[in-house]
Amino acid sequence: MxxxxxxxxxxxxxxxxxxxxxxxxxxxxxxxxxxxxxxxxxxxxxxxxxxxxxxxxxxxxxxxxxxxxxxxxxxxxxxxxxxxxxxxxxxxxxxxxxxxxxxxxxxxxAIEGIDRPAIAALLPTVRGLCVVLDLGANVEATTENLVQFAFMGSLFARYVLGIEKPSVGLLNVGVEELKGHDKLKMAQLVLKNNPLIENFYGFIEGDDIAFGKTDVVVTDGFTGNIALKAIEGTAKLLSNFLKQEIQKSFLSKVGALLAKSAFSTVKHRLDPHRYNGAPFLGxxxxxxxxxxxxxxxxxxxxxxxxxxxxxxKVNERLAKDISLLSQHLVQEMENLSLAIEKPTPIKG
Missing domain, CATH: 3.40.718.10 (Isopropylmalate Dehydrogenase)
Known part of the structure; x- marks a missing residue:
């Protein structure tokens, strides 16, 4: 209903x-x-x-x-x-x-070891499809949440898209390691050293999504939902501009007729109904x-x-592997906390 x-x-x-x-x-x-x-x-x-x-x-x-x-x-x-x-x-x-x-x-x-489920979706890119999560389930996300999202997104890309070693990126305001808030910086440090994420790319920016820079894009639900709506809005804007230009002159209409096959292909590739369906992972x-x-x-x-x-059997595989992630995440977070709380003394 x-x-x-x-x-x-x-x-x-x-x-x-x-x-x-x-x-x-x-x-x-x-x-x-x-x-x-x-x-x-x-x-x-x-x-x-x-x-x-x-x-x-x-x-x-x-x-x-x-x-x-x-x-x-x-x-x-x-x-x-x-x-x-x-x-x-x-x-x-x-x-x-x-x-x-x-x-x-x-x-x-939630599956044991997953603090919060995430909304994931497939988006078209110049390279094919990418998995983006979270798209609105969690307005705020901790470092642990972001790491778990990365793991779930990686499994989704592997088992549903068939990508053997999916690349994973963290959505940020820049690719430099010094940019972003502390939760993102900490998540990057954890993911860099996590053997369960075999192909961690690092930070990516908003325009990298459409170019398919990574197979999996990880962010909090607030940023992810805004990014999704911005992408959808841009696609509609371009479609409206194209329709307006085609109607402006007879030559434009003839050109559109000649390019009808190409337009149909592009329309199909960008059709949001084709990519509809966002699972609640976790x-x-x-x-x-x-x-x-x-x-x-x-x-x-x-x-x-x-x-x-x-x-x-994505849920079964996720439940089986998540215990390994949890053990590694706890140890890694403890190590990072010790490194931050007890910095190495400066000699001299």
Whole structure:
């Protein structure tokens, strides 16, 4: 029931996902009368879909506290609970992000060794795709959080994108080691010496994201969300400028017609619906957030992300390896603290 065009958009997305994943099945939570009209009994989609009725819905205006305390049987909450109970292997929602994250953290719990889950997403670059996290789950992040984000993002790039040794960069205001706040500087020192991050690049700047300087970009949720919205806004701005210029003259229109194939390719590569689906990394269950204003194609893309996470057993691998990271992180932080608190005496 979540999303600007739900539930019609969601059901249409299920149809597209069914074509890509013939072995998939769905538990659909929401108002049964409405959903049954969209998926009648003789519809092939109905054969792989169970409709679970509830009248309670988390809207875009619902506060996090209301979603947690009052809406005990909301469609969002019941869908997440199905994963916690082992009835479903993953949950996808286009609903209220704050409520979805809060309910997911409460119901699914964080993997042991992960302090806070992070919202990750795939963004197109000149080199292909990169993983960016956190995109809004944590407005502030400690050094330990940033290191954990780097580890989770690296695993995501390895198992979902198939990159054997993904490069990892910390988003900063400059590439020089002296720039940035203390948490970032400390995170860089830890990641430099961490054997579990085999290809740590160092600091990168905002424009390095689009150029694909690294396979994984790590930042706090405040900066990450602003960077994401700035990138989306720039893409829309360029699209509007291009449309305006094409309409200015007859020659421009002819040129656009001749370049139609190239324009279509670029449009496809930059289509945000194609990259829709941001997993909450670090939870014990698979939860993927779809953009609220997405299309059916975009929602099917979010389902596709969930399927890849499930098939590649990303959570199981993360839980297995995170204990090694935790041990190394504790020791490294202690060493750095000692180095800062007890500087080497200056001789002479």
């Amino acid at each position: 979540g999303g600007d065009q739900a539930p019609q958009m969601v059901v249409a997305g299920l149809r597209q996902a069914q074509k890509l994943h013939p072995n998939i099945s769905f538990l659909l939570y929401g108002q049964e009368k409405l959903l049954s009209k969209l998926i009648p009994s003789d519809d092939p989609l109905r054969a792989i879909t169970q409709i679970r009725h509830t009248d309670e819905v988390v809207t875009s205006e619902t506060t996090v506290s209301t979603a947690l305390r009052s809406l005990k049987k909301s469609s969002m909450r019941l869908a997440i609970q199905a994963v916690a109970d082992g009835e479903a292997q993953g949950v996808v929602s286009a609903g209220n992000t704050g409520a979805y994250m809060a309910l997911s953290k409460l119901t699914l719990r 939870l014990k269950g698979i939860a993927v957030k779809s953009h609220g204003g997405t299309s059916a194609y975009g929602f099917s893309s979010a389902i596709n992300v969930a399927v890849h996470l499930i098939e590649n």
